[in-house]
Amino acid sequence: MSGDLEQRLERLAARAAWEMDCIEAAAPIWLKKPEKEARYNVVIVGAGLNGLSAAFALRRRGIEGVLVIDQAEAGREGPWVTSARMKTLRSPKTLAGPDFGIPSLSPRAWYEAVYGAETFAGLEKIGREDWMRYMLWFRRASGVTVCNETRLEAVAEADDGVRLTISGNGSLPGEITCRRLVMANGMDGCGGPYVPENVAALPKAFWTHSAEQGEDGHLKGKDVIVLGSATSSFDWAVTALENGARRVTMVARAKELACTEVLAWTNFPGYLGAFAELPDVEKWRFSRHYYDLKVPPTQDQYDRATACPNFIMELGSGITSLAIENGRIRAETRNGTLMADHILLGTGYSIDFSMRPELVPLNGRFAYWRDRFTPPNGEDCPPVLHAPYLGRTFELTPMDAVSDRWVSRIHMFNGGAVPSLGPVSNGITGIKYGIARIADGMTRAFFLEDAARFRGELAGYREQHFNPRGKVSA
Numbered sequence: 001m002s003g004d005l006e007q008r009l010e011r012l013a014a015r016a017a018w019e020m021d022c023i024e025a026a027a028p029i030w031l032k033k034p035e036k037e038a039r040y041n042v043v044i045v046g047a048g049l050n051g052l053s054a055a056f057a058l059r060r061r062g063i064e065g066v067l068v069i070d071q072a073e074a075g076r077e078g079p080w081v082t083s084a085r086m087k088t089l090r091s092p093k094t095l096a097g098p099d100f101g102i103p104s105l106s107p108r109a110w111y112e113a114v115y116g117a118e119t120f121a122g123l124e125k126i127g128r129e130d131w132m133r134y135m136l137w138f139r140r141a142s143g144v145t146v147c148n149e150t151r152l153e154a155v156a157e158a159d160d161g162v163r164l165t166i167s168g169n170g171s172l173p174g175e176i177t178c179r180r181l182v183m184a185n186g187m188d189g190c191g192g193p194y195v196p197e198n199v200a201a202l203p204k205a206f207w208t209h210s211a212e213q214g215e216d217g218h219l220k221g222k223d224v225i226v227l228g229s230a231t232s233s234f235d236w237a238v239t240a241l242e243n244g245a246r247r248v249t250m251v252a253r254a255k256e257l258a259c260t261e262v263l264a265w266t267n268f269p270g271y272l273g274a275f276a277e278l279p280d281v282e283k284w285r286f287s288r289h290y291y292d293l294k295v296p297p298t299q300d301q302y303d304r305a306t307a308c309p310n311f312i313m314e315l316g317s318g319i320t321s322l323a324i325e326n327g328r329i330r331a332e333t334r335n336g337t338l339m340a341d342h343i344l345l346g347t348g349y350s351i352d353f354s355m356r357p358e359l360v361p362l363n364g365r366f367a368y369w370r371d372r373f374t375p376p377n378g379e380d381c382p383p384v385l386h387a388p389y390l391g392r393t394f395e396l397t398p399m400d401a402v403s404d405r406w407v408s409r410i411h412m413f414n415g416g417a418v419p420s421l422g423p424v425s426n427g428i429t430g431i432k433y434g435i436a437r438i439a440d441g442m443t444r445a446f447f448l449e450d451a452a453r454f455r456g457e458l459a460g461y462r463e464q465h466f467n468p469r470g471k472v473s474a
Helices: 003-022 048-059 107-115 117-121 128-142 233-241 262-266 268-278 280-292 299-306 359-360 405-409 415-421 430-449 453-461
Strands: 039-045 066-069 151-158 160-169 175-183 192-193 208-209 223-227 245-252 312-314 319-325 328-333 336-340 342-345 349-351
Touching: 003 107, 039 048, 039 160, 039 262, 048 066, 048 128, 048 192, 048 430, 066 262, 107 117, 107 128, 151 175, 160 405, 175 405, 175 430, 223 336, 233 299, 245 262, 262 268, 262 342, 268 280, 268 430, 280 415, 312 328, 328 342, 336 359, 349 430, 430 453
Parallel strands: 039 066, 039 175, 208 342, 223 245, 223 342, 245 312
Antiparallel strands: 151 160, 160 175, 192 349, 319 328, 328 336
């Protein structure tokens, strides 16, 4: 970073601090860190968009003793410079980020400080690498500290909280406890990449999911099948073509490409701010429409792929069987036979807690939607049935209100929360609503738990704000 740019960003951070002072954005600390060294009020797992947003919001609510951990190296949190393969974000450049209403902490303010207002005005979407640079600056400017290369290994019940087993960070003990645990770990925070059974049966060397990190140069000169037709599949298609693949065939069951971005419709205060208050049947019906609309490719993705003569789309098709013959993949589709060297999966994520080893101890202790709701006849929606049934602050709902009560201290501030709270924790569009909900919910929970202590403090409160100077007669 050049000296001039560094100074501009320092001035921007100073401006943000001034803005916060102007509106009393940072509350006085009222909830201090517990005295025990290895005990915290909140542990946040994940230092990407959701994790940094939550940490900043809790700091602004006057809550101390918040620990943020991330298994990645510093600067590689989230997907932006690891597994993401798109050139730009899919979100409009004007959306707020983790700034929580502070203008000088916004993505736009950072971009204009780095590249200038004219450049931002002519920009269609922010590049993913620039977004990562912004996130790192936000982390510094907001005062959020992250313990990187720290992995959550297991969770268990503790007195008045959750016990965490962690690894990888020598500065922290192997066991810590917290009053509240926030799982802010992305789209796969409640599961993992979805891999069709017939693909999973192949040797791993023959396929790659879009969630995986790695170099894509091995695709050069190869015949490639891309499975799926939504946005991550087009990411794959462009990546393969630009890495010199000989032929790229997109195979999808959908007969038409998705053309409607559902998040564009959801982006209004009624839906994002009040979805969590809907009765279950209305959440269910909204979610059916939400999941029916697949994420379309960006226009840039589509144009780049279709400009290549060696890109082929088989829509309304789908793979019926797979086998390895003479070191290559033989794929039977509804349109015939394809021979390929590698399959690239743009098949999204599954909600499946068994895919998260650290959460295995929760098995059977919390409710899924299928445990709490029976769909109306003819209104099936499998993605919702398999999702955790969450409370209004993203907390897990205990299966047994007594013996499993502790799991309600675990908050799933990630992609698995969408059926219960709406799309406020699965991307940039709704994050400003998710931040407020988790910050206000935590504030409420801590105050209610500690109300007796605060009442005692009030009973003994005698700070002097007025001095009669001995002039009051007896």
